[in-house]
Amino acid sequence: MPLVARIAAAIFGGYACSAVFCVALARLLPLSKADSTLTAMMSSFVLYAVAVIYAFGATSVWRVWGLLAGLPLLCYALLQLLG
Incomplete structure (x- = not known):
């Protein structure tokens, strides 16, 4: 079961992290829209x-899920603050 949890964290948590980070970074970079995207x-x-x-x-599955669920939430909160 821990292997399944790690696979799910890698697939879904990794996608969530990269997708929300991509949006936040595109908004924060001081380049043209095309270049920042x-x-x-x-x-x-x-x-x-x-x-x-x-x-x-990572040593703990809980630590993996905590980071891969917390980082997108943090980036999303930053996006909400930016407007």
Whole structure:
């Protein structure tokens, strides 16, 4: 069961992290819309890979879920503050 939880965290948590981070980064970069979107999209692939590696490298499944669920919530709160 812990392996299934890590796989689910890697797939769904990694996607949530990279998607919300991509939106936040595209809004925060001081570039043109096209350039900031492209830069954010390219960096989201790196973040997704790091999230998958972290999901299988961390010692606790709870820590994995905490980080991969908390980071998107934090980015979403930042987006809500920006408007």
